Amino acid sequence: MDEPALIRSAQHGDLEAFNSLVLAYQDRLYNTALRILGDEDLAADATQEAFLSAFRGLNGYRGGSFRAWLLRTVTNACYDELRRRQRRPTTPLEPAGENEEEIESPDWLGDPQASPEERLEQAELEHAIQHCLEGLPADFRSVVVLADIQSLDYAEVALALRKPLGTIKSRLARARLRMRDCLQGFRELMPAAFRLEEESGA
Amino acid sequence: MTSPSFHDLEQLSAFLDGKLSREAETRLTTRLESDAELRTSLEELRQTRALLRRTPKRRAPRNFTLTPKMAGVRPPMPRSVPAFGWASAVAVVLFALTFLTNLVAPVTLAPMMAAAPKAVAPVLGSSASNANTAGAAPSAQDLTTTPPPALLLQAVPPATSEAESSTPELQARTNLQATPPVEAIAPMPAARPPAFHLSGLQIGLVALAVLFGLLAFLIRLTTRRVFFQNIDQEHKKQ
Numbered sequence: 001m002d003e004p005a006l007i008r009s010a011q012h013g014d015l016e017a018f019n020s021l022v023l024a025y026q027d028r029l030y031n032t033a034l035r036i037l038g039d040e041d042l043a044a045d046a047t048q049e050a051f052l053s054a055f056r057g058l059n060g061y062r063g064g065s066f067r068a069w070l071l072r073t074v075t076n077a078c079y080d081e082l083r084r085r086q087r088r089p090t091t092p093l094e095p096a097g098e099n100e101e102e103i104e105s106p107d108w109l110g111d112p113q114a115s116p117e118e119r120l121e122q123a124e125l126e127h128a129i130q131h132c133l134e135g136l137p138a139d140f141r142s143v144v145v146l147a148d149i150q151s152l153d154y155a156e157v158a159l160a161l162r163k164p165l166g167t168i169k170s171r172l173a174r175a176r177l178r179m180r181d182c183l184q185g186f187r188e189l190m191p192a193a194f195r196l197e198e199e200s201g202a
Numbered sequence: 203m204t205s206p207s208f209h210d211l212e213q214l215s216a217f218l219d220g221k222l223s224r225e226a227e228t229r230l231t232t233r234l235e236s237d238a239e240l241r242t243s244l245e246e247l248r249q250t251r252a253l254l255r256r257t258p259k260r261r262a263p264r265n266f267t268l269t270p271k272m273a274g275v276r277p278p279m280p281r282s283v284p285a286f287g288w289a290s291a292v293a294v295v296l297f298a299l300t301f302l303t304n305l306v307a308p309v310t311l312a313p314m315m316a317a318a319p320k321a322v323a324p325v326l327g328s329s330a331s332n333a334n335t336a337g338a339a340p341s342a343q344d345l346t347t348t349p350p351p352a353l354l355l356q357a358v359p360p361a362t363s364e365a366e367s368s369t370p371e372l373q374a375r376t377n378l379q380a381t382p383p384v385e386a387i388a389p390m391p392a393a394r395p396p397a398f399h400l401s402g403l404q405i406g407l408v409a410l411a412v413l414f415g416l417l418a419f420l421i422r423l424t425t426r427r428v429f430f431q432n433i434d435q436e437h438k439k440q
Contacts (some may be wrong), residue, residue, distance in 0.1 A: 025264050030262040035257070047266050151255065172215055176215055184251060
């Protein structure tokens with residue numbers, strides 16, 4: 001069944017159809033939540049909450065980009081979590097990432113089929129990006145996560161975050177500049193990744 | 203050559219994504235040809251975007267599919283559940299009706315009881331004198347013959363009003379009858395049973411109401427349990 005048909009069935013209360021959509025989008029939503037929140041357990045909770053909220057509010061979807069609509073539910077769930085965290089701050093469970101041992105933690109390894117060098121490089125890159133993302137204000141972070149990590153179009157980001165296009169454009173530029181400044185501090189940690197970009201950019 | 207302003211950088215960021223108007227894009231391209239610093243900034247932004255796009259993707263740690271319970275879906279109930287529920291409700295209503303008729307009954311009986319105070323008075327007198335002479339609770343026989351307090355309260359006032367206008371001997375008897383019996387009988391639990399006295403029909407109705415209610419509850423509980431167990435098993439298989 002194609003996506004619009006699944007959405008229509010789900011809007012009529014077909015839970016099986018909705019669960020097919022969940023399976024198709026769960027990785028995307030989970031990764032978005034993980035990058036915004038920086039915590040696996042909280043990201044899983046936010047993803048579950050987002051799907052539940054999406055099912056309940058599915059009749060509010062009136063066409064357009066469904067992934068942007070779904071990503072709105074997950075960013076809302078993340079904002080709720082960030083607000084809760086502001087009210088009662090807790091010690092992060094994941095490595096804060098100031099030393100090598102924490103970066104090499106298996107929790108941070110990506111593709112299990114990659115070679116040890118690639119896995120280490122992926123872990124370093126992921127750690128550096130996550131560290132820099134967490135240094136951004138939440139509004140900038142969500143824009144850069146949706147536009148550059150989830151590869152959403154400006155219009156989709158505007159739909160997901162309910163902000164005008166001009167605001168998205170401006171926030172994305174600021175977020176990229178801050179990420180650039182922050183990532184330059186990790187150049188030593190991930191020489192291979194930067195070397196590739198330098199070659200491709202040349 | 204000056205360092206790019208934020209407006210320039212914003213333009214460069216949009217230029218990277220192809221989001222500039224054709225006119226703005228032409229202007230920026232011309233500037234890029236002559237401005238090395240602008241080119242460096244563009245390259246840095248391009249690298250940053252490329253790195254962000256390479257962020258490792260994680261797999262979801264579990265499936266986030268919703269169960270009917272989470273989604274608030276209710277399992278279909280067998281027809282017997284509402285049937286037993288209604289039967290229980292009807293039994294409760296019937297019980298309430300019989301109880302109401304019991305409450306109304308003493309009022310309708312009151313004139314008859316008032317008409318025969320003298321018949322009651324000797325009994326009261328004997329129980330009162332027994333209480334006074336023995337200085338203890340009346341015998342089991344007295345309790346069985348003693349009318350309930352509701353009847354006593356109805357029976358006593360006419361007896362006392364009659365006593366006021368009769369002989370001193372009678373008055374002396376009524377002094378014994380009027381006040382002590384109430385005080386003597388009141389503390390005894392056996393002397394106030396009417397609120398808890400249920401007829402066979404009432405007991406039957408209560409039993410039916412409880413039975414039907416319990417059946418409805420158990421069937422509902424079992425149906426829900428079986429329904430969600432099946433769903434969980436399907437969920438695990440997936």
